[in-house]
Amino acid sequence: MLIRMPLLAFMAVLCVSARAQNLPVGKRSITFIDGSRFNRSVPTELYYPALAAGNNTPVASGTEKYPVVVFGHGFVMTPAAYLWLADSLVKYGFIVAFPATESSFSPSHEQLGRDLAFLAQRVCSLNDSSGNFLFGRVTNKSALGGHSMGGGCSFLGMTYNTQIQALFNFAAAETNPSAKTAASSIQKPALIFSGSADCIVAPSEQQVMYSNIPYSCKSYVNITGGLHCHFGNNDATCVFGQVSSGCNSSSINAPAVFNKTISLLRPFLQHYLKADCSAAGQFETTLTQLTGATTQRTCSSDPLGCVVTAVPATSDLSPLRSYPNPASRIIGTTLALQRGRFEEISLFNAQGSMIQTQRTVPGNVITLRAPVSGTYLVRAKTSLGIFYRRIVFHNE
Helix, strand or coil: EEEEECCCCCCCCCCCCCCCCCCCEEEEEEEEEEEEHHHHEEEEEEEEECCCCCECCEEEECCCCEEEEEEECCCCHHHHHHHHHHHHHHHCEEEEECCCCCCCCCCCCCHHHHHHHHHHHHHHHHHHHHCCCCCEEEEEEEEEECCCHHHHHHHHHHHHHHCCCCCEEECCCCCCCCCCHHHHCCCCEEEEEEEECCCCCCCHHHHHHHEEEEECCCEEEEEEECCCHHHHCCCCHHHHHHHHHHHCCCCCCCCHHHHHHHHHHHHHHHHHCCCHHHHHHHHHHHHHCCEEEEEEEEEECCCCCCCCEEEEECCCCCCCEECCCCEEECCCCEEECCCCCCCEEEEEECCCEEEECCCCCCCCCEECCCCCCCCEEEEEEECCHHHHHHHEEECC
């Protein structure tokens, strides 16, 4: 039986793990082989959280696992144009892979799209490759992105690998096969960027792709004054095309575009690749308050269970206990599991939106506190199943 109820404010304080920040960036050049395409070589620039910055340095110490972001380059461009993106994501705990393929004047869009899809699977699989430097350090979560041609190919890649969790791209260009057509089959969260001053690939192109995505949660950001090559750090080859087209001037610069882009992209990826529901709130706030851009947003549901609208009735046989309950909000209450082990503890606000999650819970006992009095909800994922507990905190 389900009990449907409004969830009251939940701001309980847990000793949660701090988000990784400012991790050193390591780099390795690795050629992967795709056996499904006649042993196609996919040379890749791989950036990862490292023990020290530099080439071929060891992965960062600890046991944290990192999700994977695979990004496709623009026409006759190289991964070097997107080092700003690697640096912005790796230091917050992401692995970023750039395929260095299809960089000629006659690229195959289909093969680049397949390279993106392949790398999303292959880099994640390094977690299980004994002897590999990323053994045991990669999650099975991934996202595809790209710029210009690579942006269009990211749509193609999503159709070639349906296990990928999210899509984003910058100034995506139409491809052959058609990115616009591929967009119509995307059933994953998407974040699409464009620049209003882009005369290489007009924002109207990305607008069509965005509109074609049928998924219920997607966002579009058109940065005012943004140029096509801003997203590629004004790469010389890209800029030559802008100069030739007479559209190489703007009231803003590349760093300004980077800042607006990362302010949204990072919480977007934190949310969907790390199941960080507090990042979802950060994304919503940033999108609402973003200046120097026009935005569109639709999101009628969340695939991560970050919203609770129905809570199973608590059984007397539940192993989850809290005592005392009611409890002082200052002293707190003890949340204990009588059997099994905790795997995740999540907290929910008045709208049922998850605001905090702790995924590493030592032992099977933890103390919860609240900043204000009221009734709160805890969802505990355990080795025995999922259990809920309502807890009342008072001021005494």
